[in-house]
Amino acid sequence: MIENRPGLHLAAHLLLIFGVCVVALPVWVAFVASTHGPTAFMSGTIPMWPGPHLVENYSRMLDSGLSTSGTPAVGHMMMNSLIMAMCIAVGKIVISVTSAFAIVYFRFPFRGLAFWCIFVTLMLPVEVRIVPTFQVVADLGMLNSYAGLTIPLIASATATFLFRQVFLTIPDELTEAARIDGAGPMKFFRDILLPLSRTNIAALFVILFIYGWNQYLWPLLITTSADYYTIVAGIRRMADAVDGLPQWHLVMATAMLAMIPPVLVVIFMQRLFVKGLVETEK
Amino acid sequence: MASITLHNLGKLYAGGSRAVGDVNLDIADGEFIVLVGPSGCGKSTLLRMVAGLEEISEGEVRIGDRVVNKLEPAERDIAMVFQNYALYPHMSVRQNLAYGLKNRGTPKAEIERRVNEAAEILQIGPFLDRKPRALSGGQRQRVAMGRAIVREPAAFLFDEPLSNLDAKLRVAMRLEIKQLQKRLATTSIYVTHDQLEAMTLADRLVVLNGGKVEQIGTPLEVYRRPASAFVAGFIGSPAMNLIDSRAVPHLPGTAHAGMVGIRPEDLTLAPDGPIEMQVLAIEELGAQRLVHGTTGGEKLTIALPPEGSIPDSLRLSYRPDALHLFDRKTGKRIN
Numbered sequence: 001m002i003e004n005r006p007g008l009h010l011a012a013h014l015l016l017i018f019g020v021c022v023v024a025l026p027v028w029v030a031f032v033a034s035t036h037g038p039t040a041f042m043s044g045t046i047p048m049w050p051g052p053h054l055v056e057n058y059s060r061m062l063d064s065g066l067s068t069s070g071t072p073a074v075g076h077m078m079m080n081s082l083i084m085a086m087c088i089a090v091g092k093i094v095i096s097v098t099s100a101f102a103i104v105y106f107r108f109p110f111r112g113l114a115f116w117c118i119f120v121t122l123m124l125p126v127e128v129r130i131v132p133t134f135q136v137v138a139d140l141g142m143l144n145s146y147a148g149l150t151i152p153l154i155a156s157a158t159a160t161f162l163f164r165q166v167f168l169t170i171p172d173e174l175t176e177a178a179r180i181d182g183a184g185p186m187k188f189f190r191d192i193l194l195p196l197s198r199t200n201i202a203a204l205f206v207i208l209f210i211y212g213w214n215q216y217l218w219p220l221l222i223t224t225s226a227d228y229y230t231i232v233a234g235i236r237r238m239a240d241a242v243d244g245l246p247q248w249h250l251v252m253a254t255a256m257l258a259m260i261p262p263v264l265v266v267i268f269m270q271r272l273f274v275k276g277l278v279e280t281e282k
Numbered sequence: 283m284a285s286i287t288l289h290n291l292g293k294l295y296a297g298g299s300r301a302v303g304d305v306n307l308d309i310a311d312g313e314f315i316v317l318v319g320p321s322g323c324g325k326s327t328l329l330r331m332v333a334g335l336e337e338i339s340e341g342e343v344r345i346g347d348r349v350v351n352k353l354e355p356a357e358r359d360i361a362m363v364f365q366n367y368a369l370y371p372h373m374s375v376r377q378n379l380a381y382g383l384k385n386r387g388t389p390k391a392e393i394e395r396r397v398n399e400a401a402e403i404l405q406i407g408p409f410l411d412r413k414p415r416a417l418s419g420g421q422r423q424r425v426a427m428g429r430a431i432v433r434e435p436a437a438f439l440f441d442e443p444l445s446n447l448d449a450k451l452r453v454a455m456r457l458e459i460k461q462l463q464k465r466l467a468t469t470s471i472y473v474t475h476d477q478l479e480a481m482t483l484a485d486r487l488v489v490l491n492g493g494k495v496e497q498i499g500t501p502l503e504v505y506r507r508p509a510s511a512f513v514a515g516f517i518g519s520p521a522m523n524l525i526d527s528r529a530v531p532h533l534p535g536t537a538h539a540g541m542v543g544i545r546p547e548d549l550t551l552a553p554d555g556p557i558e559m560q561v562l563a564i565e566e567l568g569a570q571r572l573v574h575g576t577t578g579g580e581k582l583t584i585a586l587p588p589e590g591s592i593p594d595s596l597r598l599s600y601r602p603d604a605l606h607l608f609d610r611k612t613g614k615r616i617n
């Protein structure tokens with residue numbers, strides 16, 4: 001739609017600016033909070049402009065962390081989160097791309113059943129099956145380990161389904177040409193399918209990385225050792241001061257730091273991400 | 283280089299429906315065979331059985347002196363050109379050409395030599411490092427053929443390779459394919475639904491209908507003596523007139539036939555000719571003028587030189603040997 005009416009432009013921009021404000025305001029408040037001293041929040045009014053304690057607050061969190069809440073330094077928790085998010089994203093992609101390959105390109109008995117079994121797990125997210133899953137992980141001795149943090153979250157119906165759709169759009173003739181060119185199934189997978197779904201893999205990586213980074217309930221449940229605390233669960237532990245008021249300025253500084261890696265992933269993969277979602281030509 | 287033999291070849295699908303039945307064909311080394319027929323006649327299925335992309339349910343296929351029924355496509359020593367080109371979109375033209383050779387473990391220097399040679403034959407040298415998406419339809423088609431040439435296979439299989447090109451380019455590429463095939467002298471099987479393409483390319487035509495072979499012969503044989511009413515109506519443009527013999531009872535020698543066929547170009551104007559025609563429409567083609575009309579309730583088309591004016595009613599004559607007679611029930615030729 002191309003229209004040239006200044007009033008409409010103005011209205012559209014005002015609306016967009018309003019939307020940006022709504023989204024950005026909480027982030028701004030968090031940032032402002034992270035630059036004030038411990039007493040700024042006790043007075044009842046929330047300051048709207050940055051205070052003088054920025055360097056002090058951030059260096060304290062990166063250095064030693066908030067020892068009263070039993071959480072380690074922020075850097076350590078960020079590393080845990082990074083390992084968890086990477087393992088979940090990479091693991092999910094590897095598993096779903098290979099299972100979609102099997103479902104689309106091989107004729108084996110109960111192929112349809114296999115696909116529907118995977119599909120049905122869409123209706124069983126971690127929150128629903130949390131008790132039995134916890135039991136299984138505990139019995140396998142995976143509490144307080146990276147394996148316990150990631151493996152139960154890796155199986156993924158959504159990603160399998162997405163790759164299935166991607167593979168279905170690849171013309172049969174391409175598969176046939178590869179067969180005539182002497183490419184066996186694995187060679188076809190490596191030389192043709194993977195490069196063709198490169199942008200989809202990138203798009204999925206962004207989504208899954210953020211999914212993994214934002215995991216809250218599961219890490220909270222299965223990590224009792226401070227060595228395996230993730231940043232998101234850690235923030236909650238900090239805010240949960242036992243006696244005394246939460247140290248909001250430090251909690252907010254941690255929250256700001258926790259935002260950085262997902263933002264970086266989105267910024268650096270944005271081009272591929274958009275391409276992966278809109279590209280249709282194969 | 284090799285001959286190809288199809289022996290009692292047939293294709294049955296799981297549901298019991300038959301796509302192709304009883305095809306027998308001996309293709310000589312270096313011969314250009316065109317499979318032609320309307321859509322759904324089984325011509326592509328036949329080609330894909332030779333290629334190994336479709337399982338063979340009856341009979342056998344020999345390439346050279348090997349029975350290839352159970353061999354993978356890559357082991358049959360064939361190369362195929364697809365209708366939508368089927369180029370690997372993420373590889374450059376050079377990689378597209380080299381991929382099959384690389385998979386077969388051909389030495390690097392040899393691959394390089396063959397790719398350059400094919401590029402020169404097809405004049406795609408300047409595009410070797412481009413991606414297929416940056417090429418025009420005609421150029422993509424050349425690359426697809428290049429991919430077949432570098433393999434130096436025993437046979438080329440073409441599956442309607444020109445259908446996606448515009449009319450002008452199609453004519454040019456048709457000629458190029460013909461010249462290329464003559465130059466390389468590689469046995470070729472070419473599938474098309476376009477009878478003009480079939481006529482111009484083929485050493486021998488195989489006309490298929492409903493999964494059965496209607497006629498095998500050189501283009502001129504098929505044109506001059508079509509073996510059935512179907513072939514008569516399918517080969518030749520404008521199509522042969524097929525008239526129920528009861529509509530023209532006065533034509534000598536046609537009484538025992540069910541159908542009388544006569545090509546539009548075999549009919550001539552004659553003031554006292556035996557056929558009377560009511561004119562319905564005139565098409566000017568420049569070199570020719572097609573006049574459409576009816577005689578005795580049956581449709582009739584004639585091709586005339588584009589001179590003079592056409593009255594509403596014409597009388598037509600023909601050479602007696604230009605009549606093709608077909609049986610009403612079986613459609614088979616009877617004269």
